[in-house]
Amino acid sequence: MRLLPAGRTAVLVELDDAGQRRRLHRTLSEHPAVGTVDLVPAQTTVLIDVESPDQLPAAVAHVQEFIAAGLDWVEQGAREIVEVPVRYDGLDLSDVAELLSMTTDELVKRHSD
Known part of the structure; x- marks a missing residue:
């Protein structure tokens, strides 16, 4: 996983695969960082856009907390059975x-x- 700057108010989170991206996007959708304006998922990335440059460090720390928690940030909850x-x-x-x-x-x- 890498965090890359994306302008003054955004950070791009690069993940290893689409599964990680889906889980992180879902987690951040349910528990957004303060000031989050938009979350933009792609194949293996999530772009986090915040209201102002002052909020970017907190958004980065927010993502890092989920990652540091290891598997805790990976949704283990209800999965639809097909x-x-x-x-x-x-x-x-x-x-x-x-x-x-x-x-x-x-x-x-x-x-x-």
Whole structure:
């Protein structure tokens, strides 16, 4: 993670991946730094824009607190469970099992686990 200056009233937070970016953006949306005007997420970054240059150091410290807390800033809360109905009766099921050197029952168990 890197914090990069972005003009007089913004800082760009570079993260390792999109998952970290989503979690940080969600966290900062729910717990914004004082003076936050805008949060702009991109693939692996979040731009934090504040009202005035005087508020920028506090915004940087705010982000650093979440990062320093380690996994505490990563949302561990409710995640939506998506159920995908699956049927294991396709004509190619035995071909796929054979290709993977397993029985169809083992393929179904491994896939559904």
